[in-house]
Amino acid sequence: MDSPRTYRPEELLSPPMLLSRFTERATDLLNALPEEGQPTQAAVTAALRQAVLEAFRSREEYVARMVEIDLLAGAPNQSANSLRKGIRTALLDQGVRCVDAPDGERELFVVVEGDGDAFEVLRPAYVDQATGKLVLSGQLRRLTGADGGDHSAEDDEATNGEGM
Numbered sequence: 001m002d003s004p005r006t007y008r009p010e011e012l013l014s015p016p017m018l019l020s021r022f023t024e025r026a027t028d029l030l031n032a033l034p035e036e037g038q039p040t041q042a043a044v045t046a047a048l049r050q051a052v053l054e055a056f057r058s059r060e061e062y063v064a065r066m067v068e069i070d071l072l073a074g075a076p077n078q079s080a081n082s083l084r085k086g087i088r089t090a091l092l093d094q095g096v097r098c099v100d101a102p103d104g105e106r107e108l109f110v111v112v113e114g115d116g117d118a119f120e121v122l123r124p125a126y127v128d129q130a131t132g133k134l135v136l137s138g139q140l141r142r143l144t145g146a147d148g149g150d151h152s153a154e155d156d157e158a159t160n161g162e163g164m
Contacts, residue, residue: 018052019052091126099125099138108125108138114143115144116144119140121140122138125137
């Protein structure tokens, strides 16, 4: 039996095979509809073909970004800070905004521990700018303190993923 991490390109990357399976399943579903509500087979095939092609383009973009990040991480004399800046830039190029402080956007964060009125950012929040959807919630720790301000667990290195 193959492990879940086994790469099987004949199953994963075969557009004709994927399109055939999708078309077969779509045909079964469409046949369950009343005849007057059914699109033509050509329309179904064209829509599925477009979806498969877009999925492959998305995969190519993803792989290219991962290669860029790997090259950035492997560059000689790379500091953690410059690596982080490079990754943040790549995220912004892809339309993902990193929110390092909850100012005005506290709904993007969850409080995971602590007591008090001040907050420390343990993990930034990530937002897909194209859809406005939250990719990953940020995490806050409550702090007891007189200032009531927000603090970053990373010494305030970054500001909302911009200007890095």
